[in-house]
Amino acid sequence: MAGLVNNLLILFLVFQNICLGFRSPLSVFKRYKDTTRSLSSECLGSDRPVISLGLSDFALDIRMPGVTPKQSDTYLCMSVPLPVDDEAYVVDFKPHASMDTVHHMLLFGCNEPSSTENYWDCDEGTCKDKSNILYAWARNAPPTRLPKGVGFRVGGETGGRFFVLQVHYGDISAFRDKHKDCSGVTLHLTHQKQPLIAGMYLMMSVNTVIPPGEKVVDADIACHYKRFPMHLFAYRVHTHRLGKVVSGYRVRNGQWTLIGRQSPQLPQAFYPVEHPVDVNYDDVLAARCVFSGEGRTTETRIGGTANDEMCNFYIMYYMEAKHAVSYMTCTQNANPEMFRNIPQEANIPIPVKSDMLKVTHGHHEEIKGTDKSSLLQQAKKEEEEVLDQDFHIEEAVEWPGVDLKLGQVSGLALDPENNLVIFHRGDHVWDENSFDSKFVYQQRGLGPIEQNTILVLNPSNAKLLHSMGRSLFYLPHGLSIDKNGNYWVTDVALHQVFKLGAHDKEPLLILGVALQPGSDRNHFCQPTDVAVDPITGSIYISDGYCNSRVIQFTPKGLYVMQWGEETSLGRARPGQFHIPHSLALIPDFSQLCVADRENGRIQCFKLETGEFIREIKHKSFGRELFAVSYVPGGFLFAVNGMPYPGEAEPVQGFVMNFSTGEIIDTFIPLRKNFEMPHDVVASEDKTVFVGDVHARAVWKFASIEKMEHRSVKKAGIEVQEIKESETIVEARLKNTPESTDHLKKQEKQHLVQQASTGVSFVLITTLLIIPVVVLLAILLFIRWRKTTVYGGKGGGGLNLGNFFASHKGYSRKGFDRLSTEGSDQEKDEDDGTDSEEECSAPPPPSAPSSS
Numbered sequence: 001m002a003g004l005v006n007n008l009l010i011l012f013l014v015f016q017n018i019c020l021g022f023r024s025p026l027s028v029f030k031r032y033k034d035t036t037r038s039l040s041s042e043c044l045g046s047d048r049p050v051i052s053l054g055l056s057d058f059a060l061d062i063r064m065p066g067v068t069p070k071q072s073d074t075y076l077c078m079s080v081p082l083p084v085d086d087e088a089y090v091v092d093f094k095p096h097a098s099m100d101t102v103h104h105m106l107l108f109g110c111n112e113p114s115s116t117e118n119y120w121d122c123d124e125g126t127c128k129d130k131s132n133i134l135y136a137w138a139r140n141a142p143p144t145r146l147p148k149g150v151g152f153r154v155g156g157e158t159g160g161r162f163f164v165l166q167v168h169y170g171d172i173s174a175f176r177d178k179h180k181d182c183s184g185v186t187l188h189l190t191h192q193k194q195p196l197i198a199g200m201y202l203m204m205s206v207n208t209v210i211p212p213g214e215k216v217v218d219a220d221i222a223c224h225y226k227r228f229p230m231h232l233f234a235y236r237v238h239t240h241r242l243g244k245v246v247s248g249y250r251v252r253n254g255q256w257t258l259i260g261r262q263s264p265q266l267p268q269a270f271y272p273v274e275h276p277v278d279v280n281y282d283d284v285l286a287a288r289c290v291f292s293g294e295g296r297t298t299e300t301r302i303g304g305t306a307n308d309e310m311c312n313f314y315i316m317y318y319m320e321a322k323h324a325v326s327y328m329t330c331t332q333n334a335n336p337e338m339f340r341n342i343p344q345e346a347n348i349p350i351p352v353k354s355d356m357l358k359v360t361h362g363h364h365e366e367i368k369g370t371d372k373s374s375l376l377q378q379a380k381k382e383e384e385e386v387l388d389q390d391f392h393i394e395e396a397v398e399w400p401g402v403d404l405k406l407g408q409v410s411g412l413a414l415d416p417e418n419n420l421v422i423f424h425r426g427d428h429v430w431d432e433n434s435f436d437s438k439f440v441y442q443q444r445g446l447g448p449i450e451q452n453t454i455l456v457l458n459p460s461n462a463k464l465l466h467s468m469g470r471s472l473f474y475l476p477h478g479l480s481i482d483k484n485g486n487y488w489v490t491d492v493a494l495h496q497v498f499k500l501g502a503h504d505k506e507p508l509l510i511l512g513v514a515l516q517p518g519s520d521r522n523h524f525c526q527p528t529d530v531a532v533d534p535i536t537g538s539i540y541i542s543d544g545y546c547n548s549r550v551i552q553f554t555p556k557g558l559y560v561m562q563w564g565e566e567t568s569l570g571r572a573r574p575g576q577f578h579i580p581h582s583l584a585l586i587p588d589f590s591q592l593c594v595a596d597r598e599n600g601r602i603q604c605f606k607l608e609t610g611e612f613i614r615e616i617k618h619k620s621f622g623r624e625l626f627a628v629s630y631v632p633g634g635f636l637f638a639v640n641g642m643p644y645p646g647e648a649e650p651v652q653g654f655v656m657n658f659s660t661g662e663i664i665d666t667f668i669p670l671r672k673n674f675e676m677p678h679d680v681v682a683s684e685d686k687t688v689f690v691g692d693v694h695a696r697a698v699w700k701f702a703s704i705e706k707m708e709h710r711s712v713k714k715a716g717i718e719v720q721e722i723k724e725s726e727t728i729v730e731a732r733l734k735n736t737p738e739s740t741d742h743l744k745k746q747e748k749q750h751l752v753q754q755a756s757t758g759v760s761f762v763l764i765t766t767l768l769i770i771p772v773v774v775l776l777a778i779l780l781f782i783r784w785r786k787t788t789v790y791g792g793k794g795g796g797g798l799n800l801g802n803f804f805a806s807h808k809g810y811s812r813k814g815f816d817r818l819s820t821e822g823s824d825q826e827k828d829e830d831d832g833t834d835s836e837e838e839c840s841a842p843p844p845p846s847a848p849s850s851s
Contacts, residue, residue, distance in 0.1 A: 050083050056191040058083075062107070062165050063096065063184035065118045069169040073305040075122035079113035079164045084191075087156025090198075091146050092188035095137045102183045103170030103306070104138035104238070109152070109160035109326075126164045132327035133200045134163075135185060136236055136270075136314055145660055147233055150318045151194035153326065163187070170306045197324035198316060199230070203248065203287045205311035206331050210242060210300040214293040218347075219311040220339045222251075222286040223330035225279050228323035232277040234270040234316035235260035240309050242291045242300060244349035248313045249342070250277055251284040256343050259315065263350035264289075266588060270316060272659055274613045279317070285330060287313040288339065288346045348608070350590055351535045391703040393655055393667035393688060399700040401462030402671055407451070408851070409691035409698055411479030411489065411529075412681045415502070420459045420681075420689055422698060423469075423479035423489060426451035430475050430851055434493070439517040439525055439546045441474060441493040449473055454487060454500075459687065459700070466502075478529035478542075478582070479679070488530035490541070495524045497541055509557050511541070519547050521559040531583040531592060533607060540583060540592055540607075548577040550594060550610070563610035572599040574612040582627035582679065584636065586658065595628040595638065602628050602638065616661040622649035627679045634658045637688055639677035653680060653690060653701070669699045676851060693851045 051059045062080045069076065082088065097105055110127035114120065134152050146152075153159045167183055175181070208219040237246035243264040250257045259277055279285065289311035293300060300309050319325065333339075401420075408430065411423035426449040436442055453469035453476050469476075474493035481487055486508065487500040495517050499509035517525040526545035532538070537555035549564035567578040578598035585592050586604075591613060593604040601617040602625065616636070624641030631637070636656040643649050651674045655665040667688070668674060675694035682688045686703035 049080070053188065058189055060163070060187045060189060061184065062163055062187065063182045064165070064167055066180035066182055067119055068175055068178055068180055069172050072170060072172050074169045074172070075166060075304070076119050076169070077114070077122040077124075077126055077164055077166050078119040079115075079162050082155045082159075082161050082163070084155060086191065087159060087193075088154050088189045088191055089151030089194045090134060090154060090187050090189050091151045091194070093135050094186040094188075096185065097137060097167075097183035099138075101169065101174045101181055103168040104136065105168070105183065105185065106133060106137075106166040107135040107185055108132060108164040108166065109134050109154055109162070110164060111161050113162050113164050122166050126166055127162075131164065132160065133202060133314075136238070137185065138238060145662075146198060146316075147196075147318070149194055150196045150198050150233070151190065152198045153194070153321075153324070154189070168304075193321075195321060196231075196318040197321050197326070198318050199324065199326045199328065201230075201285070201315040201317055201328045201330070203285065203313040203315070203330045205289060206302055208289075208291075208302050208309070208311055210291050210293040210296070210309060212293050212296040212298055212300075216347075217291040217293060218339075219289040219291065220286070220333050220336065221288075221311070221313070221330055222284055222334045222336075222338065223332060224334055225283045225285055226281060227325060227328075228319060229278055229280050230317040230319045232259055232273050232279065232315055232317045234272055235262075236270045236312075236314040236316075237262045237264045237289075238310055238312040238314070239264040239289055239291070240306065241265075242293065242296070242309055243311070244290045244292055245346070246287065246289045246311070246313055247343075247346035248285070248287040248315065249346075250279055251286050251338065252280075254341070256286075256341065258343070258345075260313075261345060261350075263352050265352045266350075269659075270314070284335070284338070285315075286338065286342070287311075288342060289313075290347060290349065345608075391665070391686060393653065393665050393686070393701045394704055395667070395670045396687075396700040396702045397670055399462060401457060401698050401700060402669075404462065404698065406455075406696050406698070407449075407453075408693045408696060410477045410678055410693055410851075412679045412689050412691045412698065413479045413481045413487075414459075414681055414683055414689075415456065415481050416483065416485050418459060418683055419465060420457045420462075420698075421479065421481060421487070422455045422457065422691065423476045424453055424455070424691075424696075425449065425473075425476050426453055428475060430492070434475065439495075441515055443493075444474075444515070446474075447471075449476075454479075454489075456502075459683075459689075468500075468503075468505075472498075472507075478527070480530045480532065480583070482532040482537075483534040488532060488539075490524075490527040490530060490544075492526040492528070492545065495526060497524065497527055497530055511539075511553065511557055517546060519549075521551075528579070528581050529583045531585040533585060534587055538607070540585065542580040542583050542594060545579055548580065550580060550583075550592070550605070552610070561610060563605065567599060572596070572601070574603065574615065575605075577603075581625075582629075584628045584630040586630050588632065589658075593628055593630065593636070595625050597624055597626055597641075600625050600640070602636070614661070616656065618654075618663060620649050620652075620654075620663065620666070622647060622651075626677060629680050629682050630658065631682045631684050631686070633684065635664075635682070635686070637680050637682045639674075639680045639690055642676065651675075651677065653677070653688065655686075667701055669701075671699075672697055678851060 049061045051061075053059055060080065060083065062078075064076065064078060067076055093107075095105065108126050108131040110129055110131040112128040114125035114128055154163075155161060165184055167181075169181075203221045203223070205219040205221055208217070210217045232250075235248055237243075237260070239246060245261065246264055247261040248259040250259060257277055259273055260271060262271060291300075291309065291311075300307070302309055302311065406422065407425040407427060409422060409424045413421045413423075415421055428443075428446065428449050434441065434443055448471045449469075450471060452467035453473050454467065455464060456466040457463065458465055473489070473491045475491055476489060477492045478490040479487065485502050487498075487502065489498050489500065490496070491498070494512070494514050496510055496512035496514055498507045500507055512524040512527065513522065516523060519525060524541070524543045525547045527541055527543045528545065529542045531540045533540070538560070539553040539555065539557070541551045541553070543549055543551055548566045549562045551562040552560040554560060564575055564577050564580065567576040572578065576599075577594070577596050579596070580594045581597035582595035583592060584595075585607070590607045591604045592607055593602050596603050600621045600623045601615050603615050604613045605611060606613060621638075621640050622643050625638060626641055627639050629637045634657060636654075636658050638654045638656065640649070640651055640654070642651045650668070653667045654663055655667070656663055669690075672695055674690070675692055677690050678693040679691045680688065688701040689698055690701070691698045
C-alpha cells in the first residue's frame with residue numbers, strides 16, 4: 001500500500017509539472033512585467049509591455065517613458081531587453097507617434113545599449129557595440145508589413161538582445177503644456193523559425209552641400225554589391241524640408257531598374273517595391289536625392305538638425321537564412337559618371353498639394369500663419385485613418401435611400417460638401433437592342449432621357465437637395481466630381497464625355513463626337529469613366545467597352561497620350577484591358593488604378609507616364625470587377641460581378657489596403673441583394689455607397705469602429721479588449737470570405753482570453769482539474785489490473801519509466817508543443833491521438849454583360 005501511495009505521489013508531481021509547463025511561456029512575460037520599470041501613467045499601455053499572442057507569438061511595446069524634451073532637435077534614446085532568451089523573429093511593426101511631436105523614430109537592435117538609464121540623450125550614442133536598424137518612421141507613416149515567412153532575427157546566439165528606440169523631437173512648441181510623450185512602436189514577434197531573414201540596406205549621402213538659392217542640387221550615392229543575392233521588398237525615403245524627390249535603382253549591365261521613387265514630403269512610410277527586384281553579386285545600387293536651395297540665404301549641409309538636410313534611401317530586403325546579413329550601408333558614390341544615364345524620372349519632382357505639405361512637415365516654423373490647433377486636429381485625424389484599420393463595413397439599415405425610385409444606377413460620386421450624387425438612366429435601359437455590331441446606338445428615336453439624371457442627396461437622410469441633367473443624355477454611365485465641384489460624366493450611347501457645372505444648364509466641355517464611335521484621338525467608343533487629377537487638372541478617361549485604353553487630356557481637353565491594348569489569348573498581361581470600367585485616382589502616390597472588368601482585376605499605373613506599376617487580383621473577385629474607389633488613408637473599395645454558373649465567388653464589396661493589396665474586409669447588404677453593383681464611392685470616414693444597375697438601388701454602408709468592450713475573433717482565438725486606451729496590440733478584424741462550415745469548425749478551437757494576468761480563469765481551472773481526473777483514472781486502472789491480472793493480489797510498485805515509455809511521443813506532449821502555434825498545428829504522422837491544439841480546420845480550398 002505504501003508503494004502505491006508513493007507512486008501516486010510521484011504521478012501527482014509529474015502532472016503538476018506538466019501543467020506548469022503549459023503556463024511557462026506566459027510566466028516568462030509575467031516575470032518580465034514584474035521587473036519592468038514604472039512609467040508615466042500618460043503612456044498608453046505602459047503597464048503591459050509584453051502580451052502573449054498565442055503559444056509562440058507575443059507583442060512587445062517599446063515606448064518613451066513619459067519624456068518632455070527641453071529644446072528643439074533633441075534626440076532621446078531608451079532601451080528594452082528582449083524578454084526571452086532564445087531566438088525570436090520580428091514579423092510586424094506598429095508605430096505610435098504623431099508628427100506634431102515627433103520628427104522621426106529609429107529602432108535599433110544590439111547587445112549593449114549605451115546607457116542603462118530609463119532614457120538618455122542620444123549624443124551619448126545608441127549602442128556600445130554594433131547596432132542594426134530594424135525600423136524607421138517619420139511623418140505619420142502607416143505600419144510596415146513584412147512578407148510572409150520573413151522576419152528580423154533577434155536573440156539567440158546571433159541576434160541582438162536589446163532594442164534601442166531613438167526619437168528625434170524636431171520642434172518642441174507642442175510641449176508648451178509640459179505634457180509627457182510616450183511615442184514608440186509595438187513589435188509582433190514569434191518563436192517560429194522564419195526561412196527568410198530581413199535586413200536593412202541604408203544608402204546615405206554624407207557630404208552634400210546645397211548652395212543658397214540654387215534651384216536644383218543632386219546628391220548621388222552608388223555602391224557595388226558584393227554579397228549573396230538579396231530580394232528587395234520595401235523602401236523608404238528621407239530628407240528634411242528641401243528634398244523634392246528621392247529615387248533608388250539597381251543597375252545591372254547598364255540597365256537601370258527602379259526600386260522606388262517618392263516625394264520625401266509625403267508620409268515617409270516603407271512603401272512596397274512594386275515589381276520584384278533581386279540584387280546579385282556585382283550589381284550596383286544607386287540613389288539620387290533632388291534638393292532645392294531656394295529660399296535659403298546660407299549653405300545647407302548634411303546634419304541632424306531641422307535646418308540641416310539628409311539624403312537617405314532605406315531598402316528592406318530578405319535573404320536566405322544561411323546567408324543572411326542584417327544590416328548594410330552605402331555612403332559613397334563609386335561611379336559618378338554612371339549618373340549621366342539615370343532615368344529622367346529621377347530628376348522630376350513629385351507634386352505635393354500645398355495643404356499636404358503643411359500637414360506632413362515635421363517643423364512648425366513653416367506654418368506660422370496657420371492655426372496650429374486645427375492642424376493638430378487634422379494631423380491626428382489623418383494619423384488615425386492611416387494607422388487604425390480595425391473596423392468592419394456594414395449596411396446602414398436605417399438609411400431610406402435604398403427605397404428611392406430610380407432608373408438603372410450607373411454612377412456615384414461625392415461632391416466637395418460630401419453630398420451623394422447619383423447618375424441614373426431614368427426610363428432608358430441598356431439591353432441587347434441598344435447597339436448594332438459596330439456599336440452605333442439604335443434607339444435614337446426614343447430621344448434623350450426626359451427625367452433629371454443627376455440627383456444630389458443628403459448622405460444622412462437621402463433627402464433630395466438638387467437635380468439636373470434632363471434631356472441631355474441617352475445612356476448615362478460614369479460619374480466623377482473634381483475638386484471644384486464640377487461633374488464629369490460619360491454617355492455610352494453618345495460616345496461622349498461631358499464636364500458640367502453643378503448648377504449650369506449647358507456643358508462646360510464636351511469630348512468626343514455625338515453618336516459616332518471611334519478609336520482615334522477625337523472619338524470614343526462607349527467611354528466608361530473619368531478621373532481628374534486634383535493637382536494638375538489632367539483628365540483621364542477609360543475607353544471603354546469597345547476600345548481598350550486610358551486617354552489623358554489637358555485641363556482644356558487637348559489630347560496628351562494614351563495607353564492600353566486589347567487582352568490577348570491566354571492570361572491577360574500588364575497594360576491589357578477587357579473593358580476598363582472604372583477609374584480611381586490616387587494623388588498621394590501619383591497613380592491611376594483601373595477596374596479591368598472582364599479580367600477581374602485592378603491595374604495601377606503611373607500618372608505621368610502611364611507605366612504599369614502593379615496588379616491587384618484575388619480569387620474572391622471572381623471573373624468580373626466592376627468598380628474601384630480610393631480614399632485618403634490608404635484604402636481601396638471595390639465591387640465585383642455575379643458569379644458565372646458553377647462558380648462560387650459571391651457578389652460583394654471589398655475593402656483593401658492600398659499599399660499591400662490585401663483584403664481587409666468584405667461587405668454585402670442586409671436589405672435586398674446585390675444583383676449587378678455597378679459603382680462604389682467612399683468618404684474619408686469610411687462611409688460607402690454602392691449603386692446597382694439591375695436592382696436600381698443605392699445602398700449606404702458605414703464602418704463599425706472599435707468599441708470600449710468588444711470580442712474579436714481571429715483564427716479561432718478570442719481576444720477580450722478591455723479598453724482602447726489599455727490595449728497595446730489590437731486584434732485585426734478581417735472579414736475575409738469563408739464558408740459557414742469553416743467558421744463553425746473555427747469556433748471549436750482553443751480560446752485564449754487576453755486579460756492582464758495573461759491566463760484565463762477557465763484555462764487555469766481546467767489545468768488544475770486535469771491532475772485530479774488523471775489520478776482517479778490511474779487509481780481505477782490499478783485496481784482493475786490487480787483484480788484481473790493478479791487476482792486481487794498486489795503486483796509490485798508502478799514503474800513510471802515503463803508507463804511513459806509505452807506511449808509514443810510522450811516527451812513532446814505538454815512541452816515542445818508549446819513552442820508551436822497549436823491552432824494551426826498538424827497532427828504528427830505517428831500520433832493517432834487528438835488534442836485541442838489539433839482540432840482546428842484548414843482553410844477552405846482555394847464567370848460579360850453590357851451594363
